[in-house]
Amino acid sequence: MVLVFLKKHKIKIISSAILLVLYYFCLPEKLFEDPTSTVVIAKNKELLGALIADDGQWRFPELDSIPKKFEQCILQFEDAHFYKHFGFNPVSLAKALKENIKAKRVVRGGSTITQQVIRLSRKNKRRSYIEKLKELIYATRLEFRISKKEILKLYASHAPFGGNVVGLEMASWRYFGLQPNQLSWAESATLAVLPNAPSLIYPGKNQLKLKKKRNRLLNKLYKKKIIDKTTYELALEEELPQKPFPLPSIAPHFVQEVGKELKGKHIKSTIDFHLQKRVNYLVKQHYERQKQNEVFNIAVLVLDVETRKVLSYIGNSPTNKKHQKDVNNVISPRSTGSTLKPFLYAQMLQLGNLLPTQLIPDVPTEIAGYTPKNFDLTFDGAVPANEALTRSLNIPAIRMLQSYGLEKFREDLKEYQIKHINKSADYYGLSLILGGAEASLWDLCKTFASYSGIVNHYEKLGHKYYENEFIEPIFIELNEVNFGAITEKYNKIDAGTAFLTLNTLTEVNRPFTDQAWKYFDSSQKIGWKTGTSFGNKDAWAIGTNSKYVVGVWVGNSDGEGRPDLTGVGSAAPLMFDVFDVLPKSNWFLAPYENLVEESICEKSGYLALPICNSIIKRVQKNGVRAKSCPYHKQISIDQTEKFRVNSNCESVTNIKNKTWFILPPLMAHYYQQKNANYRVLPSYRSDCVILDSNTMDFVFPTKQYSKISLTKSEDTKTNPLILKLTHANAEAKVYWYLNNVFIGETKEYHEQAINPKEKGVYKITVIDDLGNERKRTIELL
Template sequence: MKLISYIKHHKLKSILIVSLLITYYFSLPKQLFKDPTATVITSNNNELLGAQIAKDGQWRFPQNDRVPEKFKTCIIQFEDEYFYKHPGFNPISIFKALRDNLKSNTIKRGGSTITQQVIRLSRKGQERTYFEKVIEIILATRLEFRASKNQILSYYSSNAPFGGNVVGLDAASWRYFNRNSSELSWAESATLAVLPNAPSLIYPGKNQERLIKKRNLLLKKLLENEVIDSLTYNLSIAESLPQKPYPLPQIAPHLLQKVSQLHSGKRIQTSIDNRLQNRVNYIVKTHYNQLSQNGIYNAAVLVLDVKTRKIMAYVGNTPTDKAHQKDVDVIDKPRSTGSILKPFLYTAMLDAGDILPHTLVADVPTQFGSYNPENYNKTYDGAVAASRALSRSLNVPSVRMLQEFGLDRFYHYLKALQLKNLKYNANHYGLSLILGGAESNLWDLCKSYAALSSTLNHFSETSSEYYSNEFCEPTFLASETVNFGKKTSDKTLFDAASIYLTYESLKEVNRPEGDESWEFFDGSKQIAWKTGTSFGFRDAWAIGTTKDYVVGVWVGNADGEGRPGLVGVQAAAPILFDVFDLLPKSNWFSKPFDEMQEVFICKKSGFRAYQNCDEVEEKFIQLSGLKTRPCPFHVLVHLDASESYQVNGSCETLSDIKHKSWFVLPPLMAYYYKAKNPFYKPLPKFRSDCLGDNTITMEFIYPEENNTIFLPKDFDEKPNDLILKIAHSKPDAALFWYLNETFIGSTKDIHELAIIPKEGKHLITVVDEFGNEAKRSITITK
């Protein structure tokens, strides 16, 4: 009641007091320091990985609320012994400072507390006058009301000047001592504690005696106050001063670039394993020294933890020079995929039930319009198991499989993988999509492989369930937890069995044919891995996965220059396995039995067995594979007693006819298959006294339809021959050859014919003795 009465009788005074209190309350800005700060990244255990200087050119780290005990003790002993007792200013210190300054007629001492110095640092640019000192005192008391003593100390340590363009304790400890502030010795902490009072003393080669004297006086004070013992004191004063600033660590410079774009001026704790990052850096540097001798200057490596989807190592480029674009982060740059997408097609076809793991697919010369894919080694197997076609990275079977599966259908799967660089429709890429016609980046590809591995892991760890958000983005933030979504009985994209069977194939070494000295694969580690090489030898890829980790490697030139030897298995795979050697050994994936069934498989063809298959074996296949067709390559044939000829009822008694299953490939497939499979037996001929015959087939081996052929000239300036080849189901049949309806020759047994046609378009016609016909249109250039 007395307060109300006082206010009524002293309205002006009351208004003035309230106004002063409001002014005092709001006198301090909410944010004391608005200076730009450096972008700082640390490892998963908070070790410094790198920093990018602040926009104003100062090494000023973001505010750090933790002040190391040694530095805290030193700064209080040196600057403000009564820090924990005063309300923001020390009247005795102010009185002594005022007395000494008036006597000397100059500002000889300041008398400011640490709290006042925080205010002065935040009000930079203000003249040091007595009026300004009053303002500092008022604001210092306000700060004491708002912040704890430890917070005030952190303000000071994070914003005090430490000489040159170094601001704050964290930046100073790295610039002058090359270590974290929490690891500083007593001598180093004392050195930094006296610097803000006279930051010019740190300049290398200057004022060393003055600086060491100030430091040692502080150390003496610590000894006298029994903060340190005599042994620590003697050891501390024997320590030398820093002679020059150290460069800040740049352990993950390209990740720092990425972080600075997203979190500029912040301190970010990443998921990077500092030890692993350093060792991967060394591996990349070692291989760069070798690769650069062949004019290959750039490479990138990404390591992911499958279970957490966190980035463990991030090497965006080699330690090359600016001329070769060392600052470019290749990990997120689009590059031609080469063969690295082939496992996705194989998985998709398994998932759709179009093939089984060992289904024979054609590997013969193939042309789709003007597109003429070739295998790396320029040879053909005729027929090859789909799994072997994948592990050996054969191009022709892959293109034929894509054509059979459907371009648009496969493109839909790739879009579901969220490959960001697929910017055009399927027809833009065409069938070359599977051989590098599209572009992707190391980040997205590693993300996709990790999602497949994680799908298998989750299926085994749960009651055979999937997660709805399996194909999520990886993270490099230590604080972020990836959300895999909800459990569901429905597959996210591929079923677990199809992924498992794909990985079983990728365990095989996919080396170039004829390279018998393969030395990089460690058989003790089970790794599903795939290489890729883009057209023109511009990009070399290698991506591998275990149950726990995915490692991705890209090697090439950032400017797109191709180089001989720039192939995945030679340039990227050695880096891949060197990195895997750093990682803990993982168990192999558990077999997803709930998505598989054991069935009889034809041993020779890889198709589901049926009655004509004479050699079968039991294999686990994906459930979708139950709808695949039975083996089309085994037929029941009727033979004479010696099994030398085919017979029928017109020439042999039924009791003497032997019935036998026979493995028969179409003529073109058989032509190449038997060259690499000497035990392949073509169907026996029909005995001459038998009536009737089997269906006769013949196919061109060379040339291909609508081919444009260049005939080189020899030393006599004469064009070389064009060798025409055809495969016939009855090799001993007589074939008659025509060029533009003009007869040019006949063949028997070996159906090859050499001709020298004129320039222009030609029609080749072949007729066998049974009246069957085959044709090819070609264009000759010389």
């Protein structure tokens, strides 16, 4: 029977099958291919900002849901039987056909919301009965494919709302400055009638027509008991929108940056909306002060240490186009100033080359023609490494970098993934540590967060490490950072070293205060570092505690430097203001298992010798590799303790042995100027003759061979060149020779002027009255 039926109706069956296949595939897989706006919301779903779609339309990505008020309004206005029909309403079609034939033109449409979705997807093709038939077929097919709720979301997402506004969400922001779920009944009704006549919304025009349409819809809602009488009467009193509202622009540079990576998406970010607004306010206040000094641009970044999420992102101050308001200074490379110094300090601790309080030379220095200077143009002679870091002294930093290795430090920064430091070590030279390279606020904050994370995770993981601490921060709420596997071995920096470095940075004096701030209970303990680039072009301040990293850059985006633009004075106050609006956080737990107790020389900071006055301190594990104190020596003195003696001039029974803190002459020359308790090594008694190779040194010139340009006075006469020497024996006489010709004798203050008549190479020789000798060669240009 079946076979007979199939043979008899073969053509009909095949035709039906073909029609069914055509019907099944008549709709494209995706109805709407229009470009959409990039929409970025905070983690609490508040709108941060949006970017217009590529076709110039404000078209937000499709809605997740339709607010109840708008759903009731659109259904009562457009398609009251939406949930009952199967894509088309025969009764409405019949009525529309009858009225249109009678009027001999289209006066009424009978389209359902489903049909209108189809028409929108087909770009509102010219109306005809053939087109209407197609819409009807496609509408029924759409009803098979998706639910009624999804059809309604498609309509609300793609309906026109006047001008270049497409979709309910954008219309809600544009005309009322609200999210769709915040709209009142009157506002929802206003938007519900617009897709039917979007030209009515133009501000200042068609107000009466629009109001009548809205009120008719409100009346229908009231009659159908969807709203009560009070709601109805109050809704009638609401005004229509008079002007378009600007979209929120809480984090414009962040939105722009997200748009590069996730164009046309609806992104829920990690930004804390309320924190962002408060930091925006602080930046505005700070900008008003800074622009008095003609400094117009600011950037702020706040990271969560544990999650590495971006909590606040301000790419620029509220300035204008003239002052490059569109430049994103969070990601722009800028001269680093002194901001890399903590990383060099940490790497030297890690290698065991340095202990936190170890003395570093701070004396006039020239290396391959490069002459660094401290910010205040003074010298300490010798300064503890941790103090050199907190005071951001340049000469100790240069000497530390030379000692550690320029190439090695360049490789460290590469592993930190500081992207813009991408040239060879030779390209940067030793100035790398003083701002000779460029980095972004993003990368510097990221690295501080990595240091903080190492310390936090060490305790959390039971004295272990993650493989990948130096990782990019994230800005999408659903994402999580991947720190990699847990391992016994640290990557680059261990917890003890990271902790000591961050702890050292808490000793930096806060701007406009003194050290007393730390004794107030309300003060947060923060490890922070400032930086000021050459020419006062960039001011940095980056700080961290166990929970947050806050980074601030202040300057001009066009690179113009300004007097008084410094990290301490210009960037640090804003950084501390931002910390003040963050939840209070505790300092790190000290990783005692990754620190060792060592006997440290109290004066030199090196590992103590038995002859040193020492104290017990916790240092990094590799601190046991550090050098023993080179500055304490046993000396022999007479019974009066005024002179050094030896067995050649004093009997052994009358010789006293005493420990003495002795710095090299050049270091001692400057050190004693700032350390009144420094005791100069006693002189040998006159009857004791001895040669001492470490008793005197040149203050100028310091190098064995120096090229020097002579200056001229106002009357064009050549100024004399002043040679300077320091001697450990205050009573010593020094004899000066120029090209082996005696030119003078000095005592106490060893300065000798020379005034050669011709340019050329000259040899300087000095000999003290004990026969100690020093030589220098200079070339006068």
